[in-house]
Amino acid sequence: MSDLARNSSDLVQIELLPLGEVLSVPRGTPLQDLLFGHGVEFPCGGHGLCKGCKFKVLSGSLAVTAEDRVKLTPIELAQGSRLACRAVATTDLRLELAQWEAPILTDDSVFGFTPQEGWGVAIDLGATTIAAQLLDLRTGQVLAVSTALNIQAVHGADIMSRVEFAVAAQGHRTLERLVREQIGRLIEELLCAVGKAEAGSACSALRSIVVVGNTVMHHLFCGLSVEPLSHVPFESPSPGLQVFPAAELGWKLAGNPTVHFLSCLGGFVGSDILAGVLATKLHESDALAALIDLGTNGELVVGNRGRLLCASTAAGPAFEGARISVGMRAATGAISEAHVIDGRLQCHVIGNGPARGICGSGLVDAVAGGLDLGWIQPNGRLARGASLGLAPAVSLTQRDIRELQLAKGAIAAGLKLLLEQWGAAKADLTQIYLAGAFGNYVNQASARRIGLLDVPAEKLRASGNTALLGAKLALFNLAQHDGAYPDILARIKHVPLNEDAHFQEAFVAEMSFPTRQP
Numbered sequence: 001m002s003d004l005a006r007n008s009s010d011l012v013q014i015e016l017l018p019l020g021e022v023l024s025v026p027r028g029t030p031l032q033d034l035l036f037g038h039g040v041e042f043p044c045g046g047h048g049l050c051k052g053c054k055f056k057v058l059s060g061s062l063a064v065t066a067e068d069r070v071k072l073t074p075i076e077l078a079q080g081s082r083l084a085c086r087a088v089a090t091t092d093l094r095l096e097l098a099q100w101e102a103p104i105l106t107d108d109s110v111f112g113f114t115p116q117e118g119w120g121v122a123i124d125l126g127a128t129t130i131a132a133q134l135l136d137l138r139t140g141q142v143l144a145v146s147t148a149l150n151i152q153a154v155h156g157a158d159i160m161s162r163v164e165f166a167v168a169a170q171g172h173r174t175l176e177r178l179v180r181e182q183i184g185r186l187i188e189e190l191l192c193a194v195g196k197a198e199a200g201s202a203c204s205a206l207r208s209i210v211v212v213g214n215t216v217m218h219h220l221f222c223g224l225s226v227e228p229l230s231h232v233p234f235e236s237p238s239p240g241l242q243v244f245p246a247a248e249l250g251w252k253l254a255g256n257p258t259v260h261f262l263s264c265l266g267g268f269v270g271s272d273i274l275a276g277v278l279a280t281k282l283h284e285s286d287a288l289a290a291l292i293d294l295g296t297n298g299e300l301v302v303g304n305r306g307r308l309l310c311a312s313t314a315a316g317p318a319f320e321g322a323r324i325s326v327g328m329r330a331a332t333g334a335i336s337e338a339h340v341i342d343g344r345l346q347c348h349v350i351g352n353g354p355a356r357g358i359c360g361s362g363l364v365d366a367v368a369g370g371l372d373l374g375w376i377q378p379n380g381r382l383a384r385g386a387s388l389g390l391a392p393a394v395s396l397t398q399r400d401i402r403e404l405q406l407a408k409g410a411i412a413a414g415l416k417l418l419l420e421q422w423g424a425a426k427a428d429l430t431q432i433y434l435a436g437a438f439g440n441y442v443n444q445a446s447a448r449r450i451g452l453l454d455v456p457a458e459k460l461r462a463s464g465n466t467a468l469l470g471a472k473l474a475l476f477n478l479a480q481h482d483g484a485y486p487d488i489l490a491r492i493k494h495v496p497l498n499e500d501a502h503f504q505e506a507f508v509a510e511m512s513f514p515t516r517q518p
Contacts (some may be wrong), residue, residue, distance in 0.1 A: 001468070005109065007261075007480055009024065010026055010027050010174070011024050011026060011027065012024075012025060012026075012027050012089050012090070012091055012092050012093070012397065013092045013093075014034065014036055014089060014092070014093050014095065015093070015095065016035075016095055016097055016465075017058065017095065017096050017097070018100045018339070020297065021038070022130060023457060024499060025089060026111050026155075027090055028089070028090060028217050028319075029089045029090055030087070030088055030089075031055075031084045031085075031087040031089060032084055032085045032087075032154060032453050033094065033154075033500075034089070034482045035053070035055070035084045035095075035097070035150075036151065036154045037151070038097060038507060039418070040053050040055060040084050040097060041053060041153070041328070042084070042155075042156075042157065043152065044084055044153065044172070046085035047085070048065075048070075048071070048083060048086050049377055049492070050071070050244075051083060051084050052083050052157075052328070053083055053084035054072065054082070054083060054084070054110060055079075055081070055082060055094065055097050055468070056079065056080045056082075056096040056518075057080040057082060057083050057093060057094070057095060057096075058080065058093050058094040058095065059094040060093035060094060060468050061090075062082050062089050062091075062093065062481050064077055064081070064082070064119060065082075065086040065087070067083055067086045068081075068082055068083055068189070068432055069088060071083060074489075074518075076354075076392060077251050089379060091163065092161060099475050102145035104129040104130075104148075104437075105131065105436070105437045105440060105464065105468075106131050106133065106147075106465060106468060107131075107133070107146055107464055107465045107468040107469045107472070108142070108148065108292070109279075109464065109469050111140070111278065111469070111472070111473060111507065112216075112310060113137075113140050113476040114177045114316050114471075114476055114477075115137065115138045115139070115140075116137040116138065116207075117138065117205075117206075117207070118136065118137055118138075118205045118206065118207035118474065119134060119135060119136060119137060119143070119205065119206045120134075120135050120137050120206070120207060120208045120209065120210070120212050120472075120475035120476075121134050121135070121185060121187055121190060121206065121209040121210070121469060121475075122135065122185075122209075122471035122472040122474075122475055123135070123148070123177070123209065123210065123211045123212070123468075123471060124213070124272065124275075124465060124467040124468040125183070125211055125212065125217045126150060126214075126217070126272075126467075127152075127153070127154065127162065127213075127214060127216065127217060127295075128134035128149065128150055128157070128182065128320065128329075129148070129149055129150060129156065130147065130148050130149075130182065130486065131145070131146075131147045131465060131468050132145070132146045132147070132183070132186045132190060133145050133146075133468065133472065133476060134187075134189075134190040134191070134193070134194065134206075134391045135472060135488045136276070137207070137475065139140075139475065140476075142263050143149060143190075143193075143194050144189075144190040144191075144193035144194055144319075145190075146186045146187075146188060146189045146190050146193070146412060147186075149180065150182070150183065151178050151179070151182045151434045152175050152178050152179055152406055155174070155175065156169065156471070157317065157320075158185060158320075158322060158324055159214060159216040159217075159268075159297065162175065162216055162220070163216055163229055163230050164230070164331030166220060166226045167226065167227050167230050171348060172220060172223075172225065172226060175220045176220055176223055176360065176447050178223065178358075179217075179220060179221050179337050180249050180251075181250065183211070183221075184250060184251040185248065187206075187225075187251065187253065187343045187517065188452075189382060191253075199324070199484065200334075201483065204205055205253065205254065205255050205481055206253055206255060206257045207255070207257050207451075208257055208258055208259075208475060209246065209257075209258070209259040209260070209261070210215040210259075210260050210471045210475050211256055211259065211261045211262070211471070211473075212261070212262050212270070212271040212274070212275040212468075212470060212471045212474075213261075213270055213272050214268060214270035214271075214272055214297065214299075215229060215236060215239065215267065215268050215269065215270040215285075216229060216268070216270075217270065217271055218239075218261055218264050218271055218518055219238070220231075221237065221261060222238075222242040222244075222261055223231065224238045225238075226231075230367060230496065230511070233335065233499065234267050234268065234496070234498065235252040235266065235267055235496070236264070237424075238374065239264035239265070240263045240264075240265060240484075241260065241261070241262060241263045241484045242260075242261040243258060243260055243286070244258070244259045244261075245257075245259070246258070246259055248451040248473060249468035253429075260474070260478060262274055262275065262471070262474060262485075263484060263485070263489060263490070265310050266491055266494025266496075267311075267312055267494055267495055268297045268299070268312035269299050269301075269310045269311065269312050270299070270493060272293070272299075272345050272467035272470075273291070273293060273299045273301060273310060273387065273418060273467075273472075274468035274470065274485065274488070274492075275466065275467045275468075275469070275470025275471050275474065276291050276293065276433070276435050276463075276470055277308070277447065277470070277488060277492075278299070278469075278470035278473045278474065278485075279292065279463070279466035279467075279469035279470040279473065280300060280433045280463060280466060282304070282308065282433075283303075283305060283308060283488050283491065284302065284305055284306060284389065285299070285303075285304045285305055286304060287304060287430040287431070287432065288302070288303070288304050288422070288424055288428050288429055288430060289303075289304065289429060289430055289431040289432070290302045290415065290429055290431070290432045290433070291303075291432075291433045291463075291466070292432060292433070292434055292435065292438045292439065292453075293419045293435040293439065293467075294315070294319050294411065294413055294434070294435075294438045294442070294452075295315070295317075295319060295320065295436060295464075296435060297312045297313065297315065297369060298312065298315040298319075298407075298410060298411045298414065299311070299312045299313060300312070300313070300411070300414050300415055300418055300493065301492070302415070302418040302422050302424075302429075303357075303417055303422065303491075303492075305491075306491070307422070307491060307493075308488075308491050308492040308493070309413050309418050309421055309422055309493050309495050310337045310418075310419055310492055310493070310494055310495065311381060311417075311495045311496070311497050312409060312414075312497070313410040313411055313413070313414035315405060315407040315408075315410040316405075316406055316407045316410070317403050317513065318360065318363065318407040319363075319408070319438045320359075321334070321357070321358065321359040321363070321365075323401055324357075324358065324363060324394070324400045324403060324448065325395075325396075325397050325399065325402050326356075326357040326393075326395065326400075327358060327359070327360075327363070328356065328357035328359060330359040330360070330361065330437075330441065331350060331359070332350050332351035332352045332359055333349060333350065333351060333353060333355060333356030333357060334349065334355075334356065334358060334359040334362065335348070335349055335355050335358040335359070335362035335390055335391065336348055336349070336350050336359055336362045336441070337345045337355070337361065337365050337395060337443065338360060338364070338365035338366040338368075338370045338390065338486075339369065340372050340373060340418065343370045345372075345373070345390060346364060347362065347366070347390050347391060347394075348362075349391070353394075354391070354392070354393070355390065355391035355393060355394045356393065356394070357394060357471070358390065358394055359436070360418065360438050360442070361438065361441045361442045361443065363379050363396075363400070363404055364404070364442055364443065364446045364447055364450060364452070365443055365446045366388070366390055366402055367396075367446075367450055367513075368394060368443075368445070368446035368447075369377055369446075369447035369448050370388055370396075371409065371449060371450065371514075372449070375388060376401060376513070377513075378512055378513045378515050379512055379513075380401050380402060380405045380511070380512070380513065381398070381401075382401065384397050386398060388401075392480065395421040397503055404424060404450070405511045405512075406482070406511065407473070408451060408452040408509070408510070408511075409507050409510040410450060410452055410507060410510075411452060412452060412454065412510035413497075413503060413506035413507040413509070413510045414497055415501060416496060417495075417500055417502065417504050417505055418495060419505055420502075421495060424454055426454065429455065430459065430462050431459055431461055432453065432455060432459055432461065433461050433463040433466065434453075434461065434462050434463055435463055435464075435465075435466040435467065436465070436466075436467070437465075439462060439463070440462045440463070440464060444457060444460050448460075450513055450514070451510065451512070451513055451514045454483065454514070509517070
């Protein structure tokens with residue numbers, strides 16, 4: 001047999017619908033490695049513990065695994081559904097994937113700066129998404145934008161799953177390599193986007209790169225152990241600024257620019273929150289204000305120019321659609337909004353097709369509407385049966401309602417305790433800045449209705465991607481602060497809420513829903 005024939009026989013063709021892509025891969029390729037880049041999620045890290053990576057085989061042969069039989073119904077199996085995390089491509093296949101949309105929050109804010117020579121790259125390294133922007137440091141103009149889903153998510157959708165993978169069998173090396181290679185590719189995309197002629201000019205040399213992210217992302221990118229973050233007291237000995245020449249990260253960039261990963265603030269409060277403080281100018285405010293980033297670990301900052309307190313709360317992934325029986329990312333087929341109209345809940349589905357699940361913003365809307373209609377009681381119990389139907393294939397269970405209560409209770413309790421330690425109350429806050437994707441897409445009225453943000457509407461301000469904006473501001477201040485911001489760090493105190501004797505009491509008290517619209 002010729003080498004060509006042998007090589008051809010070792011490849012299989014995978015057609016992805018409705019994407020219309022045809023891939024040629026080595027026989028025996030795990031589909032988990034193949035499908036993540038095409039929008040398939042692996043919420044449990046590919047351990048066969050959920051069915052978030054389900055897809056359908058339209059033609060070709062794909063064996064049913066033990067995990068398939070546990071997680072999928074006989075009807076789903078008969079219709080060709082399989083779990084991508086358990087599947088291996090041994091024959092040609094035609095696969096039907098859910099068509100995903102992943103709107104990643106970037107930033108187009110106008111800000112003051114001191115002009116400098118060359119270019120800079122600002123990167124918001126999120127556990128779910130990555131956003132990068134190339135800036136002309138002379139004009140402040142954003143020359144190119146590149147975004148992606150964080151490829152580490154194939155090993156766990158939330159950061160604690162990522163930590164678990166990292167501490168087992170040297171998994172941290174895998175996660176470090178994946179994210180460094182991915183960000184390196186994103187930077188190359190940015191440079192290619194502006195054209196070779198401009199990129200090669202002396203005045204446009206890439207001089208500096210600033211990266212921000214939560215503490216786990218900081219450690220996994222920088223090659224630091226996340227083991228201390230896997231257990232009490234959840235504090236790392238290495239939260240500070242990390243500086244690398246680009247070549248040390250495996251990036252072949254002209255001029256070998258310097259990469260700064262900004263300092264974390266303590267515990268799970270990362271440099272994305274330091275960047276948020278820079279973006280909102282919380283450290284320059286005369287009045288008392290707060291910054292809240294709603295995610296798996298909700299991060300909060302309360303204070304003003306005199307003093308800042310920060311904390312993180314284990315809110316869980318409900319705001320991101322995870323751990324919800326029909327939860328999913330904000331993508332095609334997700335219920336993203338729900339409104340009470342004529343005594344019933346009417347839902348908006350991303351893509352205007354049939355509903356396949358519900359994302360975080362839709363969950364908050366649906367529960368707020370259920371409270372207004374009397375279908376959900378203030379204690380969280382469903383008043384009309386075992387589930388709350390939203391669409392033919394989408395219903396919320398009692399456990400789903402409880403997951404949202406846990407998430408909102410953690411955030412509300414964290415804010416309450418930070419304010420108490422500061423010597424203030426909610427009424428003293430002049431502004432609450434909402435950072436991140438969920439904070440900007442959630443309906444604020446619904447968030448107030450469920451008690452997540454129990455303050456007057458005029459005090460709430462959706463602030464966009466404050467992490468990315470803060471990273472851009474840092475690009476212009478590296479010479480002045482060397483990326484360390486000692487003046488701000490000296491004013492910020494991390495408060496470990498897990499050590500607060502009153503947290504559990506406040507948490508339980510905040511789990512209930514308000515009896516009526518605040």
